[in-house]
Amino acid sequence: MLERDVMGKMETATTIAAHVAAGRRKAVAVCHEALGRIEDRDPRFRAFLEVTPDYARPRAARVDADLAAGKPAGPLAGVPLAIKDNICTTFGHTTCGSKILKGYVSPYNATVIDRIEAAGGVLVGKTNLDEFAMGSSNENSAYFPTRNPWNTDCVPGGSSGGSAAAVAAGLVPLALGSDTGGSIRLPAAFCGVVGMKPTYGRVSRYGLVAYGSSLDQIGTLAANVEDAALLLTVISGQDPRDSTSVDHPVPHYCEELRDAKLAGLASGLRIGVPAEYFGAGLESETRAAVEAALDVYRRLGARTVEVTLPHTPYAIATYYLVAVSECSSNLARYDGVHYGHRTAHPRNIIDLYSSSRNEGFGAEVKRRIMLGTFALSAGYHDAYYNKALKVRRLIKDDFDRAFEQCDVLAGPTSPTPAFRFGEKLDNPLAMYLADIYTIALNLAGMPGISIPCGFSETGLPIGLQLMAPVFGETVLLQAARLYERETEWYLRRPPVTS
Amino acid sequence: MAAVIDEEQVWHIAKLARLNLSDDEVQLFAGQLAEIFAYFRILDTVDTEGVEPLAHALAVTNVLREDEPADSLCSEKALANAPQREQGFFRVPKVLDQGSGT
Numbered sequence: 001m002l003e004r005d006v007m008g009k010m011e012t013a014t015t016i017a018a019h020v021a022a023g024r025r026k027a028v029a030v031c032h033e034a035l036g037r038i039e040d041r042d043p044r045f046r047a048f049l050e051v052t053p054d055y056a057r058p059r060a061a062r063v064d065a066d067l068a069a070g071k072p073a074g075p076l077a078g079v080p081l082a083i084k085d086n087i088c089t090t091f092g093h094t095t096c097g098s099k100i101l102k103g104y105v106s107p108y109n110a111t112v113i114d115r116i117e118a119a120g121g122v123l124v125g126k127t128n129l130d131e132f133a134m135g136s137s138n139e140n141s142a143y144f145p146t147r148n149p150w151n152t153d154c155v156p157g158g159s160s161g162g163s164a165a166a167v168a169a170g171l172v173p174l175a176l177g178s179d180t181g182g183s184i185r186l187p188a189a190f191c192g193v194v195g196m197k198p199t200y201g202r203v204s205r206y207g208l209v210a211y212g213s214s215l216d217q218i219g220t221l222a223a224n225v226e227d228a229a230l231l232l233t234v235i236s237g238q239d240p241r242d243s244t245s246v247d248h249p250v251p252h253y254c255e256e257l258r259d260a261k262l263a264g265l266a267s268g269l270r271i272g273v274p275a276e277y278f279g280a281g282l283e284s285e286t287r288a289a290v291e292a293a294l295d296v297y298r299r300l301g302a303r304t305v306e307v308t309l310p311h312t313p314y315a316i317a318t319y320y321l322v323a324v325s326e327c328s329s330n331l332a333r334y335d336g337v338h339y340g341h342r343t344a345h346p347r348n349i350i351d352l353y354s355s356s357r358n359e360g361f362g363a364e365v366k367r368r369i370m371l372g373t374f375a376l377s378a379g380y381h382d383a384y385y386n387k388a389l390k391v392r393r394l395i396k397d398d399f400d401r402a403f404e405q406c407d408v409l410a411g412p413t414s415p416t417p418a419f420r421f422g423e424k425l426d427n428p429l430a431m432y433l434a435d436i437y438t439i440a441l442n443l444a445g446m447p448g449i450s451i452p453c454g455f456s457e458t459g460l461p462i463g464l465q466l467m468a469p470v471f472g473e474t475v476l477l478q479a480a481r482l483y484e485r486e487t488e489w490y491l492r493r494p495p496v497t498s
Numbered sequence: 499m500a501a502v503i504d505e506e507q508v509w510h511i512a513k514l515a516r517l518n519l520s521d522d523e524v525q526l527f528a529g530q531l532a533e534i535f536a537y538f539r540i541l542d543t544v545d546t547e548g549v550e551p552l553a554h555a556l557a558v559t560n561v562l563r564e565d566e567p568a569d570s571l572c573s574e575k576a577l578a579n580a581p582q583r584e585q586g587f588f589r590v591p592k593v594l595d596q597g598s599g600t
Contacts, residue, residue, distance in 0.1 A: 103579075104579055105578065105579065107571055107575040107576070107578060107579075108571075199556075200555050200556060201556055201558065214553060214554055214555070240563065244554075244556075244558060246556065246558065311544070313540070314540060314541055314544055316537075317537060317538045317540050317541050318541065320534070320538070321538060328515060332516075335516070336581060337580075337581070337588055337590055338576075338579070338580060338588060339579030339580065339581070340579070340581070341581070342581035346591050347591075348591055348592070349590055349591050349592070349593045350516070351518070352590060352591055353516040354513075354516045354517060354518035355518045357515075357516055357517050357518070358517050358518040358519060358520075361517070363523075366517055366519070366523070366527070367527060367530060367531070369515050369517065370508070370511050370512065370515060370517070370527055370531060371531060371534060371535075373511050373514050373515040374503070374507075374511045374531070374535075377511070377514060384538065387541050387544075387546065388541065389551030389552055389553055390546035390549040390550070390551050390552070391541055391544050391546060391549075392551070392552045393549055393550060393551065393552035394544065394546070394549060396552060396555060428530055428534065429530075429533055429534055429537055432534075443555065444555055445554075445555025445556050446555075470555075470556065
């Protein structure tokens with residue numbers, strides 16, 4: 001049985017952890033198999049910027065040794081994981097997909113890294129992303145684009161495209177991503193996996209390289225809802241090193257997904273359907289798949305409620321003004337002095353800053369720094385940045401009002417399945433519009449999840465997005481699992497993995 | 499909130515942002531930034547009279563802790579990624595008497 005699992009379907013993280021904890025499998029063997037799959041399959045998709053076998057193998061051996069010595073097994077015992085390369089690790093490099101951080105070795109681990117390792121997880125490498133997490137296609141990586149495992153002519157989505165592709169291609173069962181405006185949910189939808197963005201403050205951002213600090217949140221990419229819950233339980237909780245992380249109880253999210261907990265839940269569940277998420281621009285196959293998902297919920301006894309989020313048409317402009325403003329401030333630190341790229345022959349100190357930055361950053365990062373610098377500059381600050389913050393409140397108020405009528409919201413994750421490489425590359429605004437259904441949630445700080453709900457005629461995955469109020473992770477995961485239990489979309493894997 | 503984004507404006511923003519853009523980049527960004535800011539003007543149509551700005555989605559307050567000494571990054575680790583270093587310091591070109599730079 002194990003042989004078949006290794007060669008064919010990848011085992012789930014939950015299964016691996018149970019086997020390793022019970023002594024039925026060795027973490028070193030699980031790690032060896034994951035590294036083998038990466039070596040075998042990753043050249044076709046290039047999900048990884050860096051694979052770190054020399055780090056992973058001894059860590060796996062350590063997990064086995066601890067268990068042999070009688071130490072209790074952690075919840076992620078022996079589970080191989082991949083980490084988006086904007087999360088700091090003392091092993092390997094942390095490049096953020098940018099030339100400006102080429103060769104950078106972080107002197108410290110992000111809090112999530114320490115938590116995963118304390119739980120027995122084995123980190124096997126760093127995954128590709130749009131430079132500094134700015135992008136929706138992975139085409140903005142300064143190194144190479146990751147390809148969609150379902151169709152290598154298509155983008156995997158962004159910015160956590162490497163992490164989503166690594167899970168979809170069966171290289172690892174779990175990966176970390178970050179979501180500022182949909183960067184976990186969009187690639188999850190495009191690659192046919194489960195992608196969850198927790199509540200802002202649920203997971204420590206310490207060691208997550210900052211892009212839009214009031215929006216950024218670390219989250220999970222997984223092959224199923226239970227595995228997503230497993231990893232979320234490990235990484236959640238307040239961290240004294242991140243003052244925006246919140247002191248809020250962390251439930252054992254997996255326990256909340258047991259059949260006994262789900263029994264009777266559907267009949268009381270109210271699912272809000274925001275009219276604005278089903279308007280013009282929503283592609284017909286995606287609409288049909290999402291409406292079929294709503295039918296599944298109704299069949300289970302849930303009630304669907306029409307709700308309205310009237311400020312949705314303003315979400316993209318609001319999001320980008322907030323994000324680029326925070327970006328222009330956050331990325332001021334890359335100055336060619338303390339770390340990162342330095343220009344070869346600076347004429348003076350100003351040229352050292354300006355040339356190092358111009359050589360080190362890619363086009364989209366420069367564009368966003370420029371947009372943010374302008375939006376914050378004297379004379380325009382009130383008109384753009386402050387105006388956006390006011391509309392941000394109206395957008396959050398929309399969600400608060402909607403959640404008075406329902407427990408979760410449901411809609412598409414993206415208006416279309418994965419698009420082709422190059423399709424939107426020359427038109428930044430068209431690329432921004434791909435985020436239409438994901439970005440409002442970040443402005444409101446609320447949690448959301450994308451789960452597989454069907455396929456296009458051309459064989460590309462379609463994502464169903466569920467959203468919940470602040471710290472509503474339990475009901476969000478339960479609603480996702482209720483649907484997953486009734487369907488088999490999440491079990492489908494790209495041809496290469498079978 | 500009309501804003502004119504032409505090449506001169508782009509040069510000015512690039513200088514503020516410390517980006518030594520090429521002529522081609524300035525030309526490209528002038529068009530793209532103008533288009534994006536034109537799109538942002540959709541916010542002009544929203545009535546925000548009396549609306550408080552929302553900088554942070556959660557109602558978090560300042561978090562205070564005791565001011566206790568603790569270890570910080572040692573100098574060797576802090577300098578490990580420096581492009582140029584000398585005798586335990588980051589090395590940079592001469593800073594004084596440079597005028598305003600370019």
